Amino acid sequence: MLTAGSISGAAAAKDAGSLPRKKTAGGTAYHEAGDGEPLVLIHGVGMRLEAWAPQIASLSGGKRVIAVDMPGHGESAKLPVGSRLEEFVAWFGRFLDEMEIEATNVAGHSMGALVSGGAAATFGQRIKRVAYLNGVFRRDPEAKAAVLARAAAIPVAGVDKEGPLARWFGDDPGSNAARELTRKWLNLVDPEGYAVAYAAFAGGDETYADGWKDVQGPALFLTGSDDPNSTPLMATQMAALAPKGRVRIVEGHRHMVNLTAPEIVNSLLAEWLSLGEDER
Numbered sequence: 001m002l003t004a005g006s007i008s009g010a011a012a013a014k015d016a017g018s019l020p021r022k023k024t025a026g027g028t029a030y031h032e033a034g035d036g037e038p039l040v041l042i043h044g045v046g047m048r049l050e051a052w053a054p055q056i057a058s059l060s061g062g063k064r065v066i067a068v069d070m071p072g073h074g075e076s077a078k079l080p081v082g083s084r085l086e087e088f089v090a091w092f093g094r095f096l097d098e099m100e101i102e103a104t105n106v107a108g109h110s111m112g113a114l115v116s117g118g119a120a121a122t123f124g125q126r127i128k129r130v131a132y133l134n135g136v137f138r139r140d141p142e143a144k145a146a147v148l149a150r151a152a153a154i155p156v157a158g159v160d161k162e163g164p165l166a167r168w169f170g171d172d173p174g175s176n177a178a179r180e181l182t183r184k185w186l187n188l189v190d191p192e193g194y195a196v197a198y199a200a201f202a203g204g205d206e207t208y209a210d211g212w213k214d215v216q217g218p219a220l221f222l223t224g225s226d227d228p229n230s231t232p233l234m235a236t237q238m239a240a241l242a243p244k245g246r247v248r249i250v251e252g253h254r255h256m257v258n259l260t261a262p263e264i265v266n267s268l269l270a271e272w273l274s275l276g277e278d279e280r
Contacts, residue, residue, distance in 0.1 A: 019050055021069070024098040027077030028091070029069040034060030037128075038101055039273065041067040042092070044110025044134075045197045046164065046186045048074035051109070054262035059269060063105075068095060070112065072193015083196055085204030089118035096126060105273060107131035107220075109258060110230065111201040114208070120219070121211025131220040131272055133265070134227055134255050136205045137234040144205070147229075151202035154195040161186045167228060168255035178259040212241035219245045220272040222265070224253035246272075 021029040031049050033056055041052045049067035056065050069076035071083075071091055079087055092115055096104065103126050108116030113135025120130040139147065150160070165183060169175045212219070219242040221235035232249045239245035248268050250261045258265045 021075055026098055028095050029075035030066050032066045034063055034065050036063045038064045038104040040104050040106045042108040042112030042115050044112050045201050046189050046194055048185050058266035072190050078193050085200045085207045088115050092119050103128050105129040109133040114204045118208045120215045121208040129218045134223045134230040136230050137238050138209050139205045147202045151199045159191050159194050175260050178256055212238055215242050218275040222248045224257040225249050225251045226254045
């Protein structure tokens with residue numbers, strides 16, 4: 001287990017601002033910083049590329065860091081209603097084509113983790129390393145029923161802001177800054193884009209679950225010890241399946257660990273990026 005303090009006030013203030021974006025011909029918005037080997041960052045449902053601000057600042061000193069707005073989020077074009085996880089993975093492949101990136105490292109958080117794992121499973125020759133932050137794997141029947149019920153409620157009740165905040169953060173005062181940033185981003189999200197992504201997220205926990213055995217590059221599985229949905233057990237199970245898998249658990253943190261424990265997450269990502277492609 002690894003321990004860390006919460007996001008600093010200075011970092012939180014920086015995160016609150018909007019980062020400049022470019023757009024691909026296909027309508028994907030992205031922010032790019034740094035030079036070197038590419039690292040693409042994919043956020044989760046309801047968020048936007050600014051959720052990676054601490055990682056962009058830390059890792060762009062030695063890498064070409066590209067954070068994307070997921071379809072229907074931030075300034076990126078939507079995918080059609082009914083799109084499944086496979087369509088989000090295909091979107092990511094098109095993005096790499098548009099950016100003329102032949103091979104990359106990819107780190108995803110939550111829904112972004114499912115996309116990154118799907119990419120590693122389906123066009124793994126283009127994925128040098130994969131980091132799976134707070135990602136799900138084969139939910140148990142109770143958890144699956146709960147997430148499917150939440151997905152079904154969105155078209156009727158709209159975007160639920162308070163439920164995610166309650167699941168993603170503890171009640172500790174140290175999480176307040178990150179919680180309020182997350183609330184802001186949830187308030188900005190396009191309802192249809194959110195609904196499409198959440199439905200794909202709800203139904204996608206087993207889509208590529210059998211693919212980890214074939215992922216040959218270094219695979220990092222990272223979550224918070226107190227994340228009730230993307231659990232340490234899930235991370236441990238996936239790491240055991242991947243030939244070069246490693247699990248890292250950040251003690252005392254929940255779902256938004258890249259914001260509430262940025263120093264440790266940045267350190268673990270830097271360690272993962274330093275691994276040779278033949279290293280575990």
